[in-house]
Amino acid sequence: MPTQGSGRRHRLVTGLVAAATLVGLPPAGAADGAAEIRYLYKPPVAVKPAAQVPLLVQKAREFPRERIEARIRALAASVAPGFDLARARMATVADGETIEYSYGPHRVKVYPRSGMMKYANRAAYNAIPPDFEKQRAVREERALLIARELVERLAAHGLIDQTEILWHAPHVYYRKLGEDVGGPVGGGRPPTSAPPRDMDTRVFLSRLKDGVPVSGHGVRIVINPDEKIASVNLMWRDVEKSSKTYRTDGDMARARQRFERALAVSKGARVDVLVDEFVYLDPSPRDPVAFLEPGFLFVYVVRTPLAGKPGVFAVSKKLHWFLGATEHGLLQVPSLRKARLKRLDVELPGDRHPEATREGEHEREGDDRN
Amino acid sequence: MRSMTNRRWWSTIFIVSVPVFGLLWSTDESHAVREFALECSENYSQCGGSNLPDSCDLQVALRAEIESSLGIWVKGWDFRHENAWPQDWWEANAVSGGLDTSIMDAIGRADFSFYSGHGTGAANEPNGSWDLHMGHSHDGACQATSPGQIKLGEQSPDGFGNNGDNEYVMLDASCSMVIGERQQVWQNWGPGILMRSHQGLAFHGSPDDVDDRGEEFIENVADGDSNRSAWLDAGESCFLWVCWNSPAVMTFGANAADALDRHRHETMSSPRADAPSGWGGHYRWEFIDNGGC
Secondary structure, eight states: OOOOOSHHHHHHHHHHHHHHHTTTSOOOOGGGTOSEEEEOOOOSSOOOOOSEEEEEEESOSSOOHHHHHHHHHHHHHHHOTTOOGGGOEEEEOTTSSOEEEEETTEEEEEETTTTEEEEEETTTTTOOOTTGGGOOOOOHHHHHHHHHHHHHHHHHTTSOOGGGBOOSSOEEEEEEEEEEEOOOTTSSSOOEEEEEEEEEEEEEEEEEETTEEEEEEEEEEEEOTTSOEEEEEEEOOOEEEEEEEEEOOOOHHHHHHHHHHHOOOOTTOEEEEEEEEEEEEOOOTTSOOSEEEEEEEEEEEEEEEETTEEEEEEEOOBEEEEEEOOOOOOOOOOOHHHHHHHHHHHHSOOOOOTTOOSTTTTSOOSOOOO | OHHHHHHHHHHHHHHHHHHHHHHHHHHOGGGSOEEEEEEEOOOOTTTOSOOOTTHHHHHHHHHHHHHHHOTTEEEEEEEEGGGOOGGGGSOTTTSTTOOTTTTTTOTTTOSEEEEESEEEEESSSOOSOEEEEEEEEETTEEEEEETTTOOBSOOGGGTTSSOOOOOEEEEESTTTTOGGGHHHHTSTTTTOSBSSOSEEEEESSOOBOOSSHHHHHHHHHHTTOOHHHHHHHHHOEEETTEEEOOEEEEEEESSHHHHHHHHHHOOTTSOOSSOOOSSSOEEEEEEEOSOOO
């Protein structure tokens, strides 16, 4: 993973990454009308970039043990008073990306390079209790009250800043469980089934900094039918605004033009843009960062028609494309994770297909990695 | 004197019980070695579709975590890029050119079968069909389709003539478990993927192209979670204003109680040895509802 250089260089790198993503495909972007691009994004709040914006600078590159344990104690005090850190079993994953602390049913998983924490009461999280058919999931209004009380406790313990929570657009959703009684093979009577049952209620509250969303940051809370909290995920880097601000370069209209130019999708493909937003980008909870950069983020899915299968499309996973919005000239921390994966790719090589007989078929066609 | 006698008695019990316990442990199938078979695609220049920069990174990280955390699992196959063939998933006894008996459903190779890459969706879902869409074509083919071509874990009485070995299958691809077509694509009524495989782990929607989902799943399993809970946790992602991805799990059992028990407890850290019954049976399915394909 190359070190990111100046803002211009970073945007070049970003552009190259996006272009490399599409290597080998015939250039058939929006400009020649061969692809349909649909902008489907409906933000819950309007985000307007200021003319001058700061970076969000991470206060510590990696959390030392005492800092991690202080945060775990704060989280436990907020959600799991029975968690005894002094008696908890600790397991460090060899790569250093995560540390797990377990005590009784409680587990706290920490990502020391970002400060992300995942708490779960393992007896309750994703549980299917014996009497689940008699239980009813907590409804939205009540779930939000429980979430608000928890957020207040998290804030009181210094883990988050309540003023940065977007309260008026919570995402409330459910885990569902269903059952089918199998039908006879190959058709005839279909299997019988009942509608799926809501098993728990989940609330996600996102984080904004000066009205700009921080991608990936926020609080996710899982509430069981007995109104107890089964899990809390807290992605909330300890960042502060840089003392210097930088001129915001471009706007969403120009960013869309750049995005569409960078796209090179097959003829007849449809690009569904799920997000096009001005954000602070957090690259990964498993990596340290020097700063979070403001810019224009696109998340999209490409649907490519399949030859011989009318009405059927190859559907990509959700792809991300980012265009930095400032000329900050600062170096980002190289991704430790990408470096590790590159090393693993060499240490754990893939197999040659045993049936490959035709000449050249099994030869590696160069590094497909982008 | 009395204490000496007791000590000898306990020593004798200990000496006898250790090998007996060891023998029982070693013959318990849940502790027998299992194999994983992995396939991923990143470059779609041959078969069409956008490239997926993190698709094989996800596979490499998954493999590294299995090998470091789950001691009973060893590599059966690890195919990437042009070595990943759609035929590897085709049921050998039902589809001409099918290789699943020696690759993705092979005895001694594929107790856990994994794919990372594109899935397919229709203009109007659910349409009762799903394809695993590879990046590189082989013998002119790019897809493996369910129902029709992918049947995992089947045994002789099931009508496909050969014995499969798969216990768990993970399809890290878009629309791989659209709830509205679960019966055709996944259940043996289809006849779909889970012939006698115990469990499928997939997506009701489109997942993010990230490199750490499989690793996160194995970390959860190694920490004692069931496959189901580990996948529902690792498969979801919260991003910007919402959580998304909609991870989904389906478990096959002989009857309602067996299906629920397996659904609750099946785990790669201690896999069940007994395959579910053949035709009919019950299925439990579960997903995080963040929208589908």
